[in-house]
Amino acid sequence: MAIKKKSDASSQTRKIRAKKLAVSIIGAGRVGTAFGIGLRKAGYEIDLLVAKHERSAKRAARLIGSPVVALSAAQFRRLTKTNVPQSSLIIIATPDDVIESIANELAAMFRARGPNNPVKNRVVLHTSGAFPAQVLRPLRDRGFAIGSLHPLISISDSEIGAKELTHSFFSLEGDAAAVRLGRRMGRDLGGQSFTINSSAKPLYHAAALMASPGMTALFDIAVEMLVRCGLSRTRARKILLPLVKSTLENLKTQDPARALTGTFKRGDIATVRKHLAAIESQKMRDALEAYVVLGRRSLALSDHAPNEKAIRRLLTRVSLRSA
Numbered sequence: 001m002a003i004k005k006k007s008d009a010s011s012q013t014r015k016i017r018a019k020k021l022a023v024s025i026i027g028a029g030r031v032g033t034a035f036g037i038g039l040r041k042a043g044y045e046i047d048l049l050v051a052k053h054e055r056s057a058k059r060a061a062r063l064i065g066s067p068v069v070a071l072s073a074a075q076f077r078r079l080t081k082t083n084v085p086q087s088s089l090i091i092i093a094t095p096d097d098v099i100e101s102i103a104n105e106l107a108a109m110f111r112a113r114g115p116n117n118p119v120k121n122r123v124v125l126h127t128s129g130a131f132p133a134q135v136l137r138p139l140r141d142r143g144f145a146i147g148s149l150h151p152l153i154s155i156s157d158s159e160i161g162a163k164e165l166t167h168s169f170f171s172l173e174g175d176a177a178a179v180r181l182g183r184r185m186g187r188d189l190g191g192q193s194f195t196i197n198s199s200a201k202p203l204y205h206a207a208a209l210m211a212s213p214g215m216t217a218l219f220d221i222a223v224e225m226l227v228r229c230g231l232s233r234t235r236a237r238k239i240l241l242p243l244v245k246s247t248l249e250n251l252k253t254q255d256p257a258r259a260l261t262g263t264f265k266r267g268d269i270a271t272v273r274k275h276l277a278a279i280e281s282q283k284m285r286d287a288l289e290a291y292v293v294l295g296r297r298s299l300a301l302s303d304h305a306p307n308e309k310a311i312r313r314l315l316t317r318v319s320l321r322s323a
Ligand SMILES: NC(=O)c1ccc[n+]([C@@H]2O[C@H](COP(=O)([O-])OP(=O)(O)OC[C@H]3O[C@@H](n4cnc5c(N)ncnc54)[C@H](OP(=O)(O)O)[C@@H]3O)[C@@H](O)[C@H]2O)c1
Pocket: 026, 027, 028, 029, 030, 031, 032, 050, 051, 052, 053, 054, 056, 057, 073, 093, 094, 095, 096, 098, 102, 127, 128, 129, 150, 151, 152, 153, 154, 155, 156
């Protein structure tokens, strides 16, 4: 009960602090909509939503649940001939590949509106983990502070994503004013933020990819292996999940070297032989490659596992054979 009161109070405080910060969201997909839902709950005003298609923008508006102008990209372009977005913050949550062209378009809109629309104390943030804030440079030339705010979570559904944002980490980089506002946004959403060097973003994002989409892809390989054992995909997914969850629980409190369990850590060479023979007999190339790479990494983590050298030789022989 006490905890509830505390969280009510802190959400109230967040609302008061965020009061009247108006936001336009360009790219009303999974991330844009999740941000819209979360920010609205934190007291921000969502003014404008733009998606490539009008129906996506309208769907996002329904989920966010406040009166908001919802436009297709083409409608937005027409509107901005007479009126540019007035919100203090613009979030660009489109696919990575169109961020630059959106920045160019917005910059041209603000240039065309000239001195009637002075850009002062306004910030534009994109949500890509791989691209630096610098990709928004044309908007800095128009007076915006530019930055990137990348939520380190996987958002495949906006409503679930909005909940996940409340305990997400956000990476930030860009102009000081943009980083300040991004930090405030991260806090208002209930998460925590950290800054990252712009030049490190591709490697940082590759790490995020390994930990999340990479893990999903690996999970899919395991599902396929169980399907070959005669289970349905649904059943395979269901029975693997507690195993994955227990692994994540171990990683919450332990370093990977400590958390690692299994065949490689024990140095069970006869079992490795059985695994490899079974995977090879099914001609599962992805599974074999993943097994070899992850096996080597597990041996490195295990620090002198029994039979380490012999297992390494076995893995090398198999990978050469399958090359
Ligand atoms: N999903 C994640 O887990 C995740 C996590 C962290 C960061 N991010 C980053 O967040 C950004 C968005 O990712 P997402 O997963 O939310 O993508 P998404 O679900 O595909 O959404 C992209 C949105 O952008 C809209 N769009 C495309 N071209 C546009 C244009 N020219 N003008 C206006 N809107 C346009 C799309 O409209 P339509 O719907 O009409 O096609 C869609 O609403 C990316 O930079 C991504 O790297 C994603």
